[in-house]
Amino acid sequence: xxxxxxxxxxxxxxxxxxxxxxxxxxxxxxxxxxxxxxxxxxxxxxxxxxxxxxxxxxxxxxxxxxxxxxxxxxxxxxxxxxxxxxxxxxxxxxxxxxxxxxxxxxxxxxxxxxxxxxxxxxxxxxxxxxxxxxxxxxxxxxxxxxxxxxxxxxxxxxxxxxxxxxxxxxxxxxxxxxxxxxxxxxxxxxxxxxxxxxxxxxxxxxxxxxxxxxxxxxxxxxxxxxxxxxxxxxxxxxxxxxxxxxxxxxxxxxxxxxxxxxxxxxxxxxxxxxxxxxxxxxxxxxxxxxxxxxxxxxxxxxxxxxxxxxx
Amino acid sequence: xxxxxxxxxxxxxxxxxxxxxxxxxxxxxxxxxxxxxxxxxxxxxxxxxxxxxxxxxxxxxxxxxxxxxxxxxxxxxxxxxxxxxxxxxxxxxxxxxxxxxxxxxxxxxxxxxxxxxxxxxxxxxxxxxxxxxxxxxxxxxxxxxxxxxxxxxxxxxxxxxxxxxxxxxxxxxxxxxxxxxxxxxxxxxxxxxxxxxxxxxxxxxxxxxxxxxxxxxxxxxxxxxxxxxxxxxxxxxxxxxxxxxxxxxxxxxxxxxxxxxxxxxxxxxxxxxxxxxxxxxxxxxxxxxxxxxxxxxxxxxxxxxxxx
Numbered sequence: 001x002x003x004x005x006x007x008x009x010x011x012x013x014x015x016x017x018x019x020x021x022x023x024x025x026x027x028x029x030x031x032x033x034x035x036x037x038x039x040x041x042x043x044x045x046x047x048x049x050x051x052x053x054x055x056x057x058x059x060x061x062x063x064x065x066x067x068x069x070x071x072x073x074x075x076x077x078x079x080x081x082x083x084x085x086x087x088x089x090x091x092x093x094x095x096x097x098x099x100x101x102x103x104x105x106x107x108x109x110x111x112x113x114x115x116x117x118x119x120x121x122x123x124x125x126x127x128x129x130x131x132x133x134x135x136x137x138x139x140x141x142x143x144x145x146x147x148x149x150x151x152x153x154x155x156x157x158x159x160x161x162x163x164x165x166x167x168x169x170x171x172x173x174x175x176x177x178x179x180x181x182x183x184x185x186x187x188x189x190x191x192x193x194x195x196x197x198x199x200x201x202x203x204x205x206x207x208x209x210x211x212x213x214x215x216x217x218x219x220x221x222x223x224x225x226x227x228x229x230x231x232x233x234x235x236x237x238x239x240x241x242x243x244x245x246x247x248x249x250x251x252x253x254x255x256x257x258x259x260x261x262x263x264x265x266x267x268x269x270x271x272x273x274x275x276x277x278x279x280x281x282x283x284x285x286x287x288x289x290x291x292x293x294x295x296x297x298x299x300x301x302x303x304x305x306x307x308x309x310x311x
Numbered sequence: 312x313x314x315x316x317x318x319x320x321x322x323x324x325x326x327x328x329x330x331x332x333x334x335x336x337x338x339x340x341x342x343x344x345x346x347x348x349x350x351x352x353x354x355x356x357x358x359x360x361x362x363x364x365x366x367x368x369x370x371x372x373x374x375x376x377x378x379x380x381x382x383x384x385x386x387x388x389x390x391x392x393x394x395x396x397x398x399x400x401x402x403x404x405x406x407x408x409x410x411x412x413x414x415x416x417x418x419x420x421x422x423x424x425x426x427x428x429x430x431x432x433x434x435x436x437x438x439x440x441x442x443x444x445x446x447x448x449x450x451x452x453x454x455x456x457x458x459x460x461x462x463x464x465x466x467x468x469x470x471x472x473x474x475x476x477x478x479x480x481x482x483x484x485x486x487x488x489x490x491x492x493x494x495x496x497x498x499x500x501x502x503x504x505x506x507x508x509x510x511x512x513x514x515x516x517x518x519x520x521x522x523x524x525x526x527x528x529x530x531x532x533x534x535x536x537x538x539x540x541x542x543x544x545x546x547x548x549x550x551x552x553x554x555x556x557x558x559x560x561x562x563x564x565x566x567x568x569x570x571x572x573x574x575x576x577x578x579x580x581x582x583x584x585x586x587x588x589x590x591x592x593x594x595x596x597x598x599x600x601x602x603x604x605x606x607x608x609x610x611x612x613x614x615x616x617x618x619x
Binding site for chain 2: 060062108111112116117118119121122123125126127128129130132133134136137140141244245248251255287288290291293294297298301302304305308
């Protein structure tokens with residue numbers, strides 16, 4: 001009860017800050033607003049599966065961005081060898097990465113679930129390195145980009161021109177967010193997952209198959225992030241290290257929103273996306289945009305620990 | 312076992328010190344790299360003993376390297392002095408960061424440190440007037456004019472320093488404080504241990520060692536760059552070494568560094584573009600199958616055979 005209220009309250013605060021930012025930005029630099037919004041949705045859709053794993057399976061997956069990178073290379077390979085469009089490749093990517101997620105869970109993740117957090121961090125870090133280097137070995141570190149016509153679609157309002165293709169991230173974020181909410185609230189598997197996330201022992205006592213729930217949630221998250229890799233690679237060039245920063249940014253968003261707060265992630269990614277694009281819009285200072293998330297996460301940690309002390 | 316340890320250290324140190332007199336330049340160079348990684352692996356393990364995991368070695372390694380190189384270039388101090396000052400700079404920086412983020416521990420701290428190398432790299436790249444920007448900075452001359460014997464002794468000194476600090480931490484009351492923090496923070500707190508103060512101190516000290524190692528590395532190669540100095544290698548290899556050798560001890564990281572250092576020389580020749588994958592596999596396998604490492608698994612058996 002108390003926790004729910006607090007979460008709602010913090011969502012409310014974050015929402016107000018975001019709305020103020022949007023109004024100020026929209027009147028001053030409209031392209032920052034549009035591109036920041038698109039970027040924010042990309043961040044949100046990457047962070048959501050990670051939040052799901054952290055909230056329910058209870059481990060922090062440092063190889064999260066690497067799965068997205070693999071998904072991107074998967075779509076690239078399908079395009080090169082059988083000429084499949086990356087956006088069509090979303091469907092096979094979903095299936096393939098669900099299986100990859102299952103294999104990862106069964107082969108390694110399962111064995112560190114009950115162990116100290118330290119082991120989980122080290123294991124997933126090691127896994128991230130393996131995946132990164134595997135990609136390096138197979139596809140080399142050369143950045144790859146497919147020449148796709150439709151990604152450069154744009155629209156013009158008055159004297160203001162902006163890319164419209166990137167709104168695909170907005171769509172993806174909405175689909176994933178709404179889909180996950182429906183899954184968690186309306187399906188029995190989702191209800192079981194929520195119960196396991198709250199109390200694995202209790203869930204086991206009432207007859208929920210905990211291990212199977214973990215397996216499903218982990219595989220589902222990996223499937224989502226792998227499929228997102230296919231969307232990601234249509235617009236961005238890909239290389240083995242492309243996923244790593246997203247792992248950290250996703251964690252930053254989850255820490256800001258609070259673990260288990262899926263809706264909050266959307267608001268927090270709006271703050272990060274808009275702020276980054278705001279910095280990017282200043283010529284000569286664009287390079288500094290990449291440290292914003294770090295400043296945010298340090299700020300969040302300081303505020304959180306302060307709150308804890310006050311209590 | 313305990314009594315013979317100082318003697319053992321002296322013998323090993325003497326052997327290593329006289330190595331330049333009967334070994335070629337290639338062996339010295341390989342040993343030099345191994346000793347640098349050994350210092351990093353030890354400093355990582357020292358923080359791990361408190362239950363906190365840092366992925367920030369590459370960050371402080373690079374910061375120490377940049378600080379040493381820039382101090383040397385801009386103020387003209389002796390390279391050795393600049394290395395020490397570079398380490399101090401890394402330590403102070405870690406103290407500041409630690410004071411802010413060690414309030415929330417565990418994964419929050421781990422991920423903040425994971426981002427550090429990237430953050431420092433961005434900062435360095437965006438201050439071209441000071442740091443040379445994306446191209447980095449070349450020093451006019453490598454330390455000791457590139458004399459391989461002296462540079463070897465320099466890194467031997469860095470490694471010996473980290474072994475000494477690691478042993479001091481293990482054999483004084485700090486060890487009990489750190490172990491109790493790792494086992495149960497609340498119990499540690501109620502026994503009167505200032506957990507936060509200890510962790511910040513430890514983070515600063517270990518980062519200073521990483522900074523010194525980075526400074527030595529920068530002066531030996533006479534070159535600092537955003538990609539080279541903050542390379543993920545300096546995070547990945549020490550972790551793999553410490554895990555392979557065995558966590559929570561002085562000997563573990565030392566043994567791991569020697570074994571993996573020799574193996575990595577071989578691997579670099581065999582698979583030049585993917586040899587880092589092996590270290591990732593070592594980390595995964597070590598966590599899953601032998602979390603005690605070589606020393607933790609074989610050590611007790613060896614002790615038994617010795618005492619028989």
